[in-house]
Amino acid sequence: MAYANVIVDISVDKLDKTFQYRIPEELENRIKPGVQVDIPFGNRRLTGYVVEVTDTPEFDETRIKPLFGIHGGSVPMESQLIALAAWIRKNYGSTMNQALKAVLPIRRKTKEIEKRKILLNKSREEAARLLVLYEEKHYTAKARLLRELLQSGGNPLDYTYAVGQLRLTAATIRSLEKDGIITIVSSTHYRNPVSHLEQKEYCLTLNENQRQVTEAILKDIREGKAQTYLLKGVTGSGKTEVYMELIAHVIAGGKQAIVLIPEIALTYQTVMRFYNRFGDRVSIMNSRLSQGERYDQYERAKAGDIDIMIGPRSALFAPFANLGLIIIDEEHENSYKSETAPCYHARNVAIERAKMCHAAVVLGSATPSVESYYQAQMGNYHLLELNERVQKKPLPDCEIVDLREELKLGNRSILSERLQELMEERLKNHEQIMLFLNRRGISSFISCRSCGNVVKCPHCDVSLSQHEGNRLVCHYCGYETIMPKVCPSCGSKYLGGFKAGTQKIEMLVQKRFPEARILRMDYDSTRTKDSYEKILKTFSHHEADILIGTQMIVKGHDFADVTLVGVLAADMSLHVPDFHAAERTFQLLTQAVGRAGRGNRPGQAVIQTYDPEHFALQAAAKQDYEAFYRQEIAYRELMHYPPVWNLLLISCAGSEEAETGKAAAVIAKLLQDRILPEVSKMGRILLVGPSDASIAKINDIYRKVIYMKGEDYQALVSAKDALEPYFRENKAFSHVTIQFNFNPTSGF
Numbered sequence: 001m002a003y004a005n006v007i008v009d010i011s012v013d014k015l016d017k018t019f020q021y022r023i024p025e026e027l028e029n030r031i032k033p034g035v036q037v038d039i040p041f042g043n044r045r046l047t048g049y050v051v052e053v054t055d056t057p058e059f060d061e062t063r064i065k066p067l068f069g070i071h072g073g074s075v076p077m078e079s080q081l082i083a084l085a086a087w088i089r090k091n092y093g094s095t096m097n098q099a100l101k102a103v104l105p106i107r108r109k110t111k112e113i114e115k116r117k118i119l120l121n122k123s124r125e126e127a128a129r130l131l132v133l134y135e136e137k138h139y140t141a142k143a144r145l146l147r148e149l150l151q152s153g154g155n156p157l158d159y160t161y162a163v164g165q166l167r168l169t170a171a172t173i174r175s176l177e178k179d180g181i182i183t184i185v186s187s188t189h190y191r192n193p194v195s196h197l198e199q200k201e202y203c204l205t206l207n208e209n210q211r212q213v214t215e216a217i218l219k220d221i222r223e224g225k226a227q228t229y230l231l232k233g234v235t236g237s238g239k240t241e242v243y244m245e246l247i248a249h250v251i252a253g254g255k256q257a258i259v260l261i262p263e264i265a266l267t268y269q270t271v272m273r274f275y276n277r278f279g280d281r282v283s284i285m286n287s288r289l290s291q292g293e294r295y296d297q298y299e300r301a302k303a304g305d306i307d308i309m310i311g312p313r314s315a316l317f318a319p320f321a322n323l324g325l326i327i328i329d330e331e332h333e334n335s336y337k338s339e340t341a342p343c344y345h346a347r348n349v350a351i352e353r354a355k356m357c358h359a360a361v362v363l364g365s366a367t368p369s370v371e372s373y374y375q376a377q378m379g380n381y382h383l384l385e386l387n388e389r390v391q392k393k394p395l396p397d398c399e400i401v402d403l404r405e406e407l408k409l410g411n412r413s414i415l416s417e418r419l420q421e422l423m424e425e426r427l428k429n430h431e432q433i434m435l436f437l438n439r440r441g442i443s444s445f446i447s448c449r450s451c452g453n454v455v456k457c458p459h460c461d462v463s464l465s466q467h468e469g470n471r472l473v474c475h476y477c478g479y480e481t482i483m484p485k486v487c488p489s490c491g492s493k494y495l496g497g498f499k500a501g502t503q504k505i506e507m508l509v510q511k512r513f514p515e516a517r518i519l520r521m522d523y524d525s526t527r528t529k530d531s532y533e534k535i536l537k538t539f540s541h542h543e544a545d546i547l548i549g550t551q552m553i554v555k556g557h558d559f560a561d562v563t564l565v566g567v568l569a570a571d572m573s574l575h576v577p578d579f580h581a582a583e584r585t586f587q588l589l590t591q592a593v594g595r596a597g598r599g600n601r602p603g604q605a606v607i608q609t610y611d612p613e614h615f616a617l618q619a620a621a622k623q624d625y626e627a628f629y630r631q632e633i634a635y636r637e638l639m640h641y642p643p644v645w646n647l648l649l650i651s652c653a654g655s656e657e658a659e660t661g662k663a664a665a666v667i668a669k670l671l672q673d674r675i676l677p678e679v680s681k682m683g684r685i686l687l688v689g690p691s692d693a694s695i696a697k698i699n700d701i702y703r704k705v706i707y708m709k710g711e712d713y714q715a716l717v718s719a720k721d722a723l724e725p726y727f728r729e730n731k732a733f734s735h736v737t738i739q740f741n742f743n744p745t746s747g748f
Helices: 076-093 096-103 124-136 140-151 159-164 170-178 208-222 239-252 264-281 291-303 313-317 346-357 370-377 403-408 417-428 502-512 531-540 581-593 615-622 625-639 657-682 713-729
Strands: 003-007 019-022 036-041 044-054 113-120 182-189 228-233 256-260 282-284 308-311 323-329 360-365 382-386 397-402 432-437 465-467 471-473 480-482 518-521 546-549 562-568 604-609 646-654 685-698 701-710 737-742
Touching: 003 036, 019 036, 044 076, 044 096, 076 096, 076 346, 076 713, 076 737, 096 313, 113 140, 113 159, 124 140, 140 170, 159 170, 170 182, 208 239, 208 360, 208 382, 228 239, 228 370, 239 256, 239 264, 239 323, 239 360, 256 313, 256 346, 264 282, 264 308, 282 291, 308 313, 313 346, 323 346, 346 360, 370 382, 370 625, 397 403, 397 417, 397 615, 417 432, 417 562, 417 604, 432 502, 432 581, 502 518, 502 546, 518 531, 562 581, 581 604, 581 615, 581 625, 604 615, 615 625, 646 657, 646 713, 657 685, 657 701, 657 713, 685 713, 701 713, 713 737
Parallel strands: 228 360, 228 382, 256 308, 256 323, 282 308, 323 360, 397 604, 432 546, 432 562, 518 546, 562 604
Antiparallel strands: 003 019, 003 044, 036 044, 113 182, 465 471, 471 480, 646 701, 646 737, 685 701
């Protein structure tokens, strides 16, 4: 017997409650997640959406009513989103409710903004007679309203204006409405987060390279062969113009487009480019919007008032009924991976949603993720390239400065002598400078300031992390050692982590260049709603000379007057205990260097490091992606890391350390004894752990992790499926939260 779990109301507040119905035998092959069905509900006949099909009854089978059938005229967009949630639950591991809450449009009712208008019901002649009568009887308020309506030439009068500017009371207006002299018309007004923008003329034309790339994608779309495209374009090659041209063709065909961007910081510049071309048909979605603004953007998308939705990961679920194109800009970015259940990757979910509605997906980046480039090499994505900057502008010259030599010369400043010299020159010429502080993974590794040696695990080729009690620990295999007093390589006593922050650097730079106008852009300076926009606008208007910031300043921004970029402490992301470290560093540095020389003047970049020979830094300085990829993919293959193999992280979290450890041990034993012998038939699987998470305790919650490396992704999914029933039945898991994370990008 098959049963369908159905939600009757798909508002987010009601997702925790499903109702179970028996599926009639003749419908068993047609009922699946996302299908809208007619169901008996008390004495009423209602419609609902199937969220799960199961053979397990939740209560007495004799009391489970059969559903009536599939609903005619269902909403395909909502069915598609529910089917997408079911796919996420299956492939990433979470409850169906968690998947639904991630995917479904916000349906929490927020207070609507009503616009009220006052219309004159009488002819001009009759209204003029009434006005004379009111003036004779000294009905001054009523006369004021009638006079205004007559002067407006029959146009409606704004209710707010009548109450505010004309000083009319609601009672006066109601009295005239009761007498049939006026009518009040109400309409819902949607909040529009881009309405304050000023549209400028758009007049860019594509160059030959951009046209070739655009035509290759459009040809496939016209022939109904839309697929996934990886657009690899050097920094400044004009990927955004390609996106806009593709979108213009898609919406001309009556379809809509979603543009994903990785950071809220990118929204202002990105939206301005799209707004200049497409005007009010563009909207945005991000966490800085109010609840009311977010609700209204979903309603506008659903009603067809907009064609283009721009935003981070959550914008992927905009309720477009006729989606034709999904663009993921800076596709390599970490923020496209959710780190809370369900731990989905926006790239893979976008491809699945595109399959459901026969749309195209374009992944764009100057530094594609190793995963995406690997898929392109395997033939799963169509690789397209933009190898030159717009107008054939040269890429910046890049120098690598060895901070070990600076130390020998007695310079202990965060700014090398060479960088200071170039900054002086740029300030003299009234050119702009960006200083990027690479703070990812701050103080998590120990290095020698004399020789640049990083203290690494002898078993895993990742850096050891500094823990309390003077301990260094490997987060992959559990190897542990005492913090050395001198460098194991050269004997120097200059061992330590890097602790300078953007605020400290701002003070140092201001002291060194007292005349310079400095802006700082980091987490602390961008907490308010419009702070990103204000800082970027100030810098783009050349109201500041130097912009200091963390990684949010190096992604996607286009400032024509920036001719110098300084990368401070490039090593910070190079030696974190994560196999993505070299990739992240290469991407960050390539993006940072690419901010220079985007205008008419040539650009220059300086990368400061204690490890100048590292292949990721050398490749970034030359903007040579292929050289980086060749070495990195060989390393991944050797170590059985994604994308060559797949990785499943099973994390256990609980308030009691012993209970959490016991749950992790039970999972490991279940996998070893019962599950792996079966799923290993699909491909080799390696089991690592359980061990402490990289941060073993957060806010009094203990964390244990188990890793599974597998050749076949579906083998890991099958292992997850086999584990899930045990969590419901075994008391060892009653007070422990279990989370699955496939191919995690951080959080080791």
